[in-house]
Amino acid sequence: MPAIVIVGAQWGDEGKGKATDHLGSQVDYVVKFNGGNNAGHTVVIGDQKFALHLLPSGILTPGCTPVIGNGVVVDIDVLFQEIDGLEARGVDTSKLKLSANAHVIADYNRTIDKVTERFLGSRRIGTTGRGIGPTYADKMNRIGIRVQDLFDEKILAAKVEGALELKGQILIKIYNRRAPSVEQTVEELLGHAERLAPYVCDTGLLLSQALDRDEVVLMEAGQATLLDVDHGTYPFVTSSSAISAGACTGTGIPPTRIDQVIAIAKAYTTRVGEGPFPTELHDENGEFLRKAGWEYGTTTGRPRRCGWMDTVITRYAARVNGVTDFVLTKLDTLTGLPELPVCVAYDVDGVRHDEMPVNQTDFHHAVPIYENLPGWTEDLSGCRSFEELPKAAQEYVEFVEARSGARISVVGVGPEREQAVVRHPLR
Secondary structure, eight states: EEEEEEEESSSSOHHHHHHHHHGGGGGGEEEEEEEOOSSSSEEEEEEEEEEEESSSGGGSTTTOOOOOOBEEEEEEEHHHHHHHHHTTTTOOOOOOOOOTTEEEEEEEHHHHHHHHHHHHGOOOOOOOOHHHHHHHHHHHTTTOBGGGGGGGGHHHHHHHHHHHHHHHHHHHHHTTOOOOOOHHHHHHHHOOOTHHHHGOOOHHHHHHHHHHHTEEEEOOOSSOGGGGGGTSTTSSSSSSSSSSSHHHHTTTTGGGEEEEEEEEEEEEEEEESSSSSSSSSSSSSHHHHHHHTTOOOOOTTTEEEEEEHHHHHHHHHHHHOSSSSEEEOOOOOOOOOOOEEEEEEEETTTTTEEEEEEHHHHHHHEEEEEEEEEEESSOOOOOSGGGGGOOOHHHHHHHHHHHHHSSEEEESSSSBBOEEEEEEOOO
């Protein structure tokens, strides 16, 4: 009955897709349980690079059933664009399953997301403008549209009309933007129903039955721990639950069936969007990491903010997720740096914090306390065992592991599937 959760341990973009792909044929189902097309996974297979946004990375593994869970918000146009793009490259997407209870991003939610962010100006959150937050708000306000509504025109029209009674007034009177008509939105959504129907099912039941058959279900988070709406650096967070607990509400799998939580952390730290970032670098080292690690958003193309490794964050991620194993990615990116500072605590107004500060103000003013480790110049890309790594690289991994609250089981030494050092099998 193995149910495994993969989460990001930092602010996202840690390489969760690579970790999912690394498990490969050991997994029967891969489930995306939160978020939408506001984040992405990049998976490299041979000489091909695949950028996924809505689809689970398991879509690339033959024999694996990819599932979009009820906790996801779905832009149907984007979903079909991704499906068509993969099919054109010879990837079979016919096994994809989509929860009937997943919420749908309507045209008015994309509009509201964009105009709200512009309206906030210097107080903006740094959203992708794809309608994710407004759709989750509709869900909590009980005026959302679910996938199953697309198969009942009467219900769909009533829900859209109810939502636009409020949103139409907001768009017109606050933002001076014309709202779409009920008919326009309903027609657009109904146009997807026929093609969508074969993918839609009760995914909670599907996954429960799979676990009963002792099949392996892997649940992968979008975004990451520090972007979680409850446990992240609020308000600079996403609109969903991106920690391991969110896998339960986003799939219908109860916590008693989860027996492994794998957290992915880069060997340094990155962030996209606004918000505090204690170890951020604004010098040549930050630019080195950005260029060497090709740190540009999979979804937005935005350059990522880069900084040194922060073990206060990874320790926090281990605690709130119940991490059993870490996967440390992009160790190879650090090659060539003579010295590698690692943040082990924060100084906040003269007070040392070994754990995450409890309030937003303290975290915003946190100054990293570093311990410096020697770097290395050797190429790591061909290493396949821990002993093959340079001594300084081994010491770096061991240092981070000792301060992160869980063992580091896999170390990434390159972008391709086989470029990994396995210290402990993930299964």
